Amino acid sequence: MTFLQALRYFFVEASSNLIRSWKISLLAILTIAVSVFLGGVFLIVSGNLRLLADQWRDENRLVVYLRPEAAEADTDRIRALIEEVSGTGSAEYVDPQTAEDRFRSAFPSLADLLEGWGDQPLPASFEIPTDFTALEQGSLEGWLKELGADPAVQMVDDDRDWLAQLDGMILIIEGLASVVGVILLLTAVFTISSVIRLTAYLYQDEIAVMRLVGATEFFIRGPFYVEGLLQGLAGGIFAIGMLLAGHGALFRDTDGQQQVLASILAETFLPASQLLLLVALGAAAGLGGAVLSLRKESLGQTAEPE
């Protein structure tokens, strides 16, 4: 038999087995589908959280407060000093009035506090996006010191406190997701190999007979491998379907509060490349399970499952 003929034989054999033992096949397919689905949920949620974090990081700014007595020349000098590093046009000048307006809208409950502090209670400042990561940590520190030492600068607020807090939160959330993710992955692998191993137990009499009438391992295992592969593919595709359906349902039937949750966790769906990855994962799981469960040479030598 040529290799192509053999391949054809494997596929015919595998599909007829799939159809004949459709209950068990369905079980295996669903198991893989559930696992891949969970993987997909993890990818979606972690992807969205990462997006959110990036957004927060983008919005974070370095603020250089100027002394109230700073002249226009001082302001220009400081701007030049800043843009030398962060790039031309990157620094936004916030005059005292704007600062006050922003404070009022950000902390309406504290707005009254400003009343007692006379006219122009907040200083002018420069705000610079912190995404200019070209500068290394060491030289950034130096530059910040230099800025802070400028006589016209009252204070440099680089928000690193807050950034650290943000990082901590992202870490918490990602950590949580990773822990759950790893556990899920282990469960999935475990489940799939359980199901396929039990299936192999069911087939072991059959395998024993094939061996006894002169089949080589290649012909015995081929159909099972292809069966595992097909089950895995089906499971993966099914999971993608569930993900799509679930994603759709999440954004259709939800009211306000849930809507917020949904949009934070699952606004963006997976890109095609990751969908493909998930299907490949399902196929690999199916094939891997089959390989794993047929691994032992001794399998099929005894009719009694132990």
Next chain:
Amino acid sequence: MTFLQALRYFFVEASSNLIRSWKISLLAILTIAVSVFLGGVFLIVSGNLRLLADQWRDENRLVVYLRPEAAEADTDRIRALIEEVSGTGSAEYVDPQTAEDRFRSAFPSLADLLEGWGDQPLPASFEIPTDFTALEQGSLEGWLKELGADPAVQMVDDDRDWLAQLDGMILIIEGLASVVGVILLLTAVFTISSVIRLTAYLYQDEIAVMRLVGATEFFIRGPFYVEGLLQGLAGGIFAIGMLLAGHGALFRDTDGQQQVLASILAETFLPASQLLLLVALGAAAGLGGAVLSLRKESLGQTAEPE
């Protein structure tokens, strides 16, 4: 055979089956263990998050700012007005100096701002813990209005903005955990019933023979039910062991950042009652899987798994 004899028979039969088919038994036990373990992780994490949230909520206060010109009599009047509702001794008076100290330590980067605002930049205030939920929403609103209308009161900051944000965050985290939890639960039930159903397929020839030699359903199913129950119990106990071990490991081998994460997510272990619940869950899963998989009258009528 008396019922007690029958029960004894079931146990003897079940344990000898467990020992003889120890590979498959181990599979079932591990599956249940993994599921119960995941349930336990969920309980621990959600319990700790809830604790954290409660802590935050406890620390949240209602703040009544007094006008700078408020006299001592005004202060006493306001205190009476507040304690009438929140209970005697509940309101804490924060004088301007304390307020300033607190601001400085809370926002060190903004401390310089206070310099320009003259002496006593922050007003005196009353802080009241918000855990007096005895008042209904409607009357609380009225009371807050009344307070705000008092001539000596500059502003009532009931932090409801911030509370809403906190609630939102808790909702997000709990929502995330719940979604994952529900999916996990479904996976566990699915997995267990898969494993037990496949096991039942393995036993169906055996069951058919028992039927043919005159065994009643009671005697056929009894040992399988007990087997499922024992597997479930073992799985549950094993899971508790894993949880304890995992919890221990988390607090032994971690450095700073992870330590923070760990203490937020898993500081407190589960109370005995919840541990018992988890073991019971495992047992129920094992028994339920056995019942489910032997449900069909037709099972064991044919030697060929479909």
Next chain:
Amino acid sequence: MIDLNQVSKRYPGGQVGLDEVSLSIPKGQLVFLTGASGAGKTTLLKLIYREEMATEGYVLVNGRNVSSLPANKVPYLRRTIGVVFQSFRLIPRKTVFENVSYLPRILGLDHREQKKLAYETLRRVGLAHRMNAFPMQLSGGEQQRVAVARALINQPDILLADEPTGNLDPELSEEILKLFLEINLQGTTIIFATHDRELITRVGRRVLTLHQGKLVRDQMLPGQMLPDSAIQPAVEEPAATSDLGPADLAKEEGAR
């Protein structure tokens, strides 16, 4: 004891298992059942212990219609019937002892009595020394004898033996036969399906011959071989229900 009234069994695929068979077997009778491969012997036995149900007609066992028996009563019917299955049907996960003593065990016999009973019964088929072996560790003939022991252990009212000597050498077949004759003398009704014509002619008794699902012959053979232990018949020999005389059995139903 066992009555079939115009019984037909058509399998789902359209195969005819039995075709309008009527017969009556009184209590205590030993009946041989013969016929070519695929003639319907196993089918007939299956209808009696209700592994299969008749598609037409009815089967009475002890006067009760087997087909209309509610499902939860079927086990009690089967406990009064010992069956030696053609393919043995031993439980691979259980030892010889456990296979044989399954029914006594669920009937509440204590362990020591089970052991004694199983030992006694296995000794009679020559397998007492293999009590703790698993079926897969036995030769074909040994498995068959375990199946025989299981059918006999509960002293059933009816014994259905489907080709119980097909894997045994003549000497062992003879011993199994004697065993059957003995328990028959104690009142057990026996239907013995076999291809072994030599055995049938030697023993005599009533012989039912099936051909393509039809009962084509119901005859009484002479040559009443009795077990060594039999001093006098405990049950009187029932009259033949067919008036076909004894004939050369070897010439029967040659066409397959």
Next chain:
Amino acid sequence: MIDLNQVSKRYPGGQVGLDEVSLSIPKGQLVFLTGASGAGKTTLLKLIYREEMATEGYVLVNGRNVSSLPANKVPYLRRTIGVVFQSFRLIPRKTVFENVSYLPRILGLDHREQKKLAYETLRRVGLAHRMNAFPMQLSGGEQQRVAVARALINQPDILLADEPTGNLDPELSEEILKLFLEINLQGTTIIFATHDRELITRVGRRVLTLHQGKLVRDQMLPGQMLPDSAIQPAVEEPAATSDLGPADLAKEEGAR
């Protein structure tokens, strides 16, 4: 073709399967293998197609030591050996056709040829009309004939038949026997394990008798029954390897 040299097989439980058996079977010979239940017949066959391995001595098939054959060569050995297993060993998930044509199929025969070959072979055992049935839907004798067809389909060099007529009526046994004689004439070496002494004496040829794992008799019987189709023997009759004269086989190995 098949040589056993001081071969012993002791099973893990301590059971003796074979005990120092030496024998030689030349190409093209038809040999009967007999002995009481548990005597070691199946064990001897298993050693030849290497389902079991000898614990002592060695088994040569076609001059090659079967025990030292690497695992990946075993399938090629087995393809030259057709085996009718005592317990049939049909695959329940596959139809009769698929069971029978499994080996031709993996050897690369196209579907039409498989079908033709399977039909031809099944027709010879009288089961061509049940090609699409599953084993569970067949009677015991029908299953046995499927097992026979599977062993024959690939025209093996060696045929090992373990009690291949135990579930068949005398007429069918006769036909199976004729089939074996025919393929024997075409050069296939056959070992035929059976309890049917009548059949052995009628056919004649060489008879090996086992008793408790030992080869206790190796004799040549007269009465050379030939298949109807045989005009003249294609293979000359090999000489007996034992000088034990023909004896009354029925008196052999009575002690169990």
